[in-house]
Amino acid sequence: MQHMRGLLNGRGFEMGGGVADDERLPLGKPVVWTFSNPATQMMAMPHPIHIHGVRFRVVERSGGGDAGRELAAGIVDAGYQDTFLILPGERVRVQVTPTEPGLFMYHCHNLEHEDGGMMRNCRFEPSRGA
């Protein structure tokens, strides 16, 4: 949340299906997708981030202090996920292996944040050169 507007990795929602290069993920290949939640933002708070169309694993957390270390050590991050929590100041890396092609969304599951634009498109597609 920056300036009372919801952003995901620094970007707001784009109507019409806008997808940035780093939001295009290859089918059938594991990629690590990094999310950051700077604590310096005006409304630094935890965000439950949900990714449609794919399951994933949380592979790394950093910057979240004791709470982040407890999340990483406990059962919250264990196994496959469809949503992960990112704390203020944290960087979370998730390993994603898309299996279904298409245009999907990822967003904060806090409805106020989602409605405020904390939502983006992502596209799962055959990798170029494959």
Ligand SMILES: [Cu+2]
């Ligand atoms: Cu949120």
